[in-house]
Amino acid sequence: MSDLAATTPGTPPLIEAVLLSRTEVERTILSLSDGEKTALVKIARVYARKRNTPYDHEDLVYEAFTRIIDERRKWPRGEPAIKFIGGVIVSIAWEWRNSVEVNEETEVGDKGAEEQSTIARIDAKIIVDIFEDDTVAQRLVVAMIEGARGEELLNLSGLTSTEYESKRRKIRRRLERLGAI
Amino acid sequence: MTAKTNQQALDRLADVLIEDILSTPADQLLVEVAEDYGNPRALAATCDKIVLRARSSNDRLVTKASPIPASELLGGFSLEKRPYFAGRLRGLWQSVIPLIFDVIFPNRLAMITISSACVASLGFVIAAPTVFNWIQARNSGIPTGTEVFDGAPAGPQPRAPVQEREVANERGVTRGLYPDAPPPSPAVPRVLDLPSAAGHAGMRSDAAATGTDGSKSGSSVAPPIAAQRSASVSTPAADNYVVQVSLERRKADAEAFIRNLQVKLPKELGDHKATVRRADLGPNGVYYRALVGPFGSAGDADRFCSSLKAAGGQCTVQKE
8 A cells, every 4th residue: 555655756655546535435435326325225235134233224324424524434446436335335234243242152042042042033044035926026035045146046046137127126025114224 | 951051941942932933924923913912013113122222333333433535425325325324424423523633632631721711811801991990089089888088188089979879968868888897896995975865886786687688778868969969069168177087907887886876966966968888097997987977167067966965975177
């Protein structure tokens, strides 16, 4: 970083060629569209709900913007706003989750764990059970939980690309409405 | 399923959902928000508030840590940067004011000292006129309103009538000065013992009942002091005898005695004026005389004193 920060008189700092300046960062944040802001808050909500932390999605968004504005998180020039800010939100969520990592040996079925752990309340099995009335959606959810992505999910569903995206959106909306994730 | 396995499963699910959010068109997201909250901007507004909080928090930190250089503030101004000019001015304001205070008040001790000096000076300026007046009055011997004149020599005296506290003896209208004063000291005997069934104590209780705020004392209006002064000054040679009816340690007791006298013996008092005078008896201390008068001659004073004695009281005639 110190090499990047080295400047030559009469030329702009090299670091500014790679990273957005603070003014540019603020300007970009202020110019976010309503759709982008909504997406960011939704992303934060998904991660805040499934993390075992005392923080909510607003805390996550606030922390992300604070770190970006004070340049603890450097914004690479050319990085789309939604992708960069969303990545910072996810990163912070991981950081916070790791600070309160649960005991690996704790069984979810234990009574004590159920009372104390958010994870116990948001159980993957429960989420699968939500889609009992929609076999395609349930199959997709199981595949998602097992780690399938993109093409693989599309092939597993047996749907067209448009149908698959529509089904995936319905799954997300259903989970959002139920507050399950 | 262990907690960790469950968490990993949820993480994978979340990743797909995030993918979906990112691939959903903005207008579709707004429609979803409108369905959930009734307002498509609900989450965007939340985000706006959070950004505002984050920016203001960061502004405070940045201003505190590193003030914006003046060259950056003023030199780089352009139409393109105009939206940020107000923010920079705010930053300058926030950095310059603390700097000025740092120069004026290099440390807290100096600030406290200067503040204390300012407060003390203000208090002195406010209190000085009152204190000077009081000292001047004390030095010149003029009573300052709470004093009564003592047994001074006869003749016109500038200090006596001006601010004396008289108890009026006109038609039962009295003027009590210290209605809430404590009872008199029993060690000092009275000159006049009035014939009252309740005795002196009873008179005092009556006095309390008819004090300055009582019905008998009425409006407690005394004759104008200026009028009294002019009257006493205009006839200095004739009015030089008074009748002392009581001698008290406390001024309030002397006044109370006079009020009782006015109630118990109004006929004997007639139109004579009753006053309280301070008497400094040197090593014996300060006393307060309850006086009736002045009388134009010793004979008049004697006659009045005799009538009081006939009613059961005691008194002495004095020459002013």
